[in-house]
Amino acid sequence: MTEQEYLSAYDSSQYEKPSVAVDALVITMNEEQQLEILLIKRDAHPFKDKWSLPGSFVGMKESLEEAVARGLKQKVGLENMYLEQLYTFGAVERDPRMRIISIAYMALIPKCKLHIVETSTIALFKVLYTGDNIILKNENLGITIKITDLAFDHENELKTAIERLKGKLDYTDVAFELLSNQNCFTIYELKLIYEAVLNKQLDIGNFRRSFKKKYIDTKKVTETGMESKEFSKKPSATYKIIQ
Amino acid sequence: MTEQEYLSAYDSSQYEKPSVAVDALVITMNEEQQLEILLIKRDAHPFKDKWSLPGSFVGMKESLEEAVARGLKQKVGLENMYLEQLYTFGAVERDPRMRIISIAYMALIPKCKLHIVETSTIALFKVLYTGDNIILKNENLGITIKITDLAFDHENELKTAIERLKGKLDYTDVAFELLSNQNCFTIYELKLIYEAVLNKQLDIGNFRRSFKKKYIDTKKVTETGMESKEFSKKPSATYKIIQ
DNA sequence: GCAAAAGTGTTCTAGCTACACCCATGC
């Protein structure tokens, strides 16, 4: 049997298959320097009227990343953001309708590039900590929900994303993805992102020093030569990422 | 429409679906303190006669972990090993037969628990470094292959696993999974695992100190009170993990 | 003048690195 004969004889439909979806954790930072997550209110069963992560089924001719990008473009008009695979959730009963295996992706995007028209079914929620609990709050809609109230296993997905983000701050450059302008930012602005993700205050002096050691000395980032007064009265040096 | 009506009306077979598989990266350490990986020689197209990672299709009523465990039990009689999800590979053309999305799992197991009858189609290969290249070698079969010769995208999966393992040594306890006996091991033995994974020599004095700080002081590990001469002439203290 | 961020300097500590050193044992 040649390979060609083998391939055409192969019957890919002989077994029942699980469905495959991708979920997107669209994370941004608002003007008050708080993390926000994009949620969609379910209009159908199961979990009707619960808030959930935007998801899409994976088409036969698109990669996982392409499925996430397509879904986000269709649902909220988003394009060209940083995507990173988070984890694959495959418990048998995670969706009561049928077996769905879902590959979760984290999408980081600065809020200035996020032109979402908030409706009563699509909205950004602040991620707030109250002790050990996480609550999600949208002030325009006047909605506050507990993370445990999300549809499906999305509580688990969101918690995984937050932990991954915290863990990756140190040894990767993901924080830059939340800057409003990677070609012109201040150290203070980057510190705000770190503080929002880590949910704790950092010492600005130490942050400056470690920024310079980690990025300037290694030539990953350089001064633009321009100054900014966006965050202060005194002009501040601005930096840009070297490609 | 009630939720019950909705669920029964839901037609889960209306769209064509990708197939879903799991791949297992069974990693162990041999008597010479080298990492080994379990490979299976393909007996069918595509990639006929190439070596590959053991994989299984995911059944409708089993979780991803269960699918990995079932596959390993059926193919090589392995049970009860440490499993950790690695990454999901979903490129459209990764399998020329059909669309297969594969969730890779890393399985760590001490060689003493790995009772594999090596045949010409199932074997453990040493993971060896030659400069920047990785080669896979089985001396019983007299086979040496380059990592680039693996079937499908398994080169990529194996490289991802090795990197993950290296990265996780520091901040997790994965190294313990490769100990032949978690209830009786020496510090030297643990150091050999670190050296095999990191592919570099470590200072034994510093390793002892950091082991004690990280595990003894925190009461995660304690002395057994027994001594071992397995690795030396002078008797050595042995340790066990506290559950 | 006050507040707030920009930016620098200093001190202290913890941890890691690279050794040197002695001990116990098998050969």
Added chain:
DNA sequence: GCATGGGTGTAGCTAGAACACTTTTGC
């Protein structure tokens, strides 16, 4: 006696934490 791992000690360097301090500007 010598090689090998068991085990401890130590000096030096580095990164990070905590905090003090000056500067520049808008109000």
